[in-house]
Amino acid sequence: MTEIILINHIKTYLTLSEKELSEIVLFFDCHSYNKKETLLFAEKRCDRLFFVADGCLQLYFIDSLGNPKTSQFAIENWWLTDFLAFQDQRPSNFYIETVERSTVLSISFSKYQELLDKFPKMEKYFRIIYETAYGSALMRLKYVHSLSKEEMFFRFRDSFPEFVQRVPQYLLASFLGLTPEYLSEIKGKQLS
Amino acid sequence: MTEIILINHIKTYLTLSEKELSEIVLFFDCHSYNKKETLLFAEKRCDRLFFVADGCLQLYFIDSLGNPKTSQFAIENWWLTDFLAFQDQRPSNFYIETVERSTVLSISFSKYQELLDKFPKMEKYFRIIYETAYGSALMRLKYVHSLSKEEMFFRFRDSFPEFVQRVPQYLLASFLGLTPEYLSEIKGKQLS
Numbered sequence: 518m519t520e521i522i523l524i525n526h527i528k529t530y531l532t533l534s535e536k537e538l539s540e541i542v543l544f545f546d547c548h549s550y551n552k553k554e555t556l557l558f559a560e561k562r563c564d565r566l567f568f569v570a571d572g573c574l575q576l577y578f579i580d581s582l583g584n585p586k587t588s589q590f591a592i593e594n595w596w597l598t599d600f601l602a603f604q605d606q607r608p609s610n611f612y613i614e615t616v617e618r619s620t621v622l623s624i625s626f627s628k629y630q631e632l633l634d635k636f637p638k639m640e641k642y643f644r645i646i647y648e649t650a651y652g653s654a655l656m657r658l659k660y661v662h663s664l665s666k667e668e669m670f671f672r673f674r675d676s677f678p679e680f681v682q683r684v685p686q687y688l689l690a691s692f693l694g695l696t697p698e699y700l701s702e703i704k705g706k707q708l709s
Numbered sequence: 710m711t712e713i714i715l716i717n718h719i720k721t722y723l724t725l726s727e728k729e730l731s732e733i734v735l736f737f738d739c740h741s742y743n744k745k746e747t748l749l750f751a752e753k754r755c756d757r758l759f760f761v762a763d764g765c766l767q768l769y770f771i772d773s774l775g776n777p778k779t780s781q782f783a784i785e786n787w788w789l790t791d792f793l794a795f796q797d798q799r800p801s802n803f804y805i806e807t808v809e810r811s812t813v814l815s816i817s818f819s820k821y822q823e824l825l826d827k828f829p830k831m832e833k834y835f836r837i838i839y840e841t842a843y844g845s846a847l848m849r850l851k852y853v854h855s856l857s858k859e860e861m862f863f864r865f866r867d868s869f870p871e872f873v874q875r876v877p878q879y880l881l882a883s884f885l886g887l888t889p890e891y892l893s894e895i896k897g898k899q900l901s
Contacts, residue, residue, distance in 0.1 A: 576847070580855045588850050600844030604837075610848065633833070640832035641825070645796075647839035652792030654846035655768070656802065658780050661853055662886055663772045694854055 519547050519620050522570040526594045530642050537636065544632045545622040550615045556623075557613035563602035565623045569595050572619025575688060576611045587692040590616070590684065596646055616684060661694075667703050669693050711739050711812050714762040718786045722834050729828060736824045737814040742807045748815075749805035755794035757815045761787050764811025767880060768803045779884040782808070782876065788838055808876060853886075859895050861885050 520542040569591050576589040591597035599609040633639055670693055674681045690700040712734040761783050768781040783789035791801040825831055866873045882892040
């Protein structure tokens, strides 16, 4: 049962009874996706928050030249949506797509509100999740402003070695703001 | 009384009694600062979360060439710290400094935990604050990867016209990843 992955993640932050946990997961829908399936479309109303139980998602947008650019990855135990659009139920600024075969729990905005009303302890869970995510985003903005593209790659590889093996290189290049050719060059230099 | 600014901000998100609100603000310390005072030092333990009641703070770091680079501004009703370091009580990756004369409420990590234990409704308040902040950071990362430096400036100026007037131009340049000279040039072009 996929829901156990979310239950275990919640348990690392909160003390809840088994009854409460089994009621909480009823708020979520579970779906399995193939690689490269789209879960959220830009310019469509953003009505879902996603939790990755297995696999990997990417949040991306299409730039003015028509190229997709990855803004965020989400692997197991990570939450993803266009949070500003989700809060206001506005059209999304991003697409969300599977990077590999993935199993995802998701919740609609109205169910999310119901969940938080019925289980106020979940406010603490999401407070910690977003506090960490925001802190990480500030660190990423720091790196964007202080490291060369080459240094960005090496820092990312040293911090997330398995992830670098797992994600297609053109997506990693997009996430780091490199061309795939330049990423190849950096990796080649390192091997030579 | 400065605390009323925080009380009013909390009231926009939560329904709390006057008694609860007056107890909540007792967890905070209030200080007034001159321009360019340092509230948090990089490499010192990050033990405080700051709320700007009046004025403006910047979160910055020193790059490898010794230049300060602004990662985030915080004006009235905004929360600021190095969130990852604060969570783990580790040394900060950033400095926090006043941009202008400012009045700031702050809370230590242990008091923050006590506050959240005693008033669990505050979890909802911070959940919404961080959800918005994280969503905004993802949008900023989108702009960093999709807009030219010139477009970044114009978008920022159109979104926050008063802020662009208020903040020293060398700090705005640092925040946008421009040199002050290039920012001047962009602004000059627009006027000519």
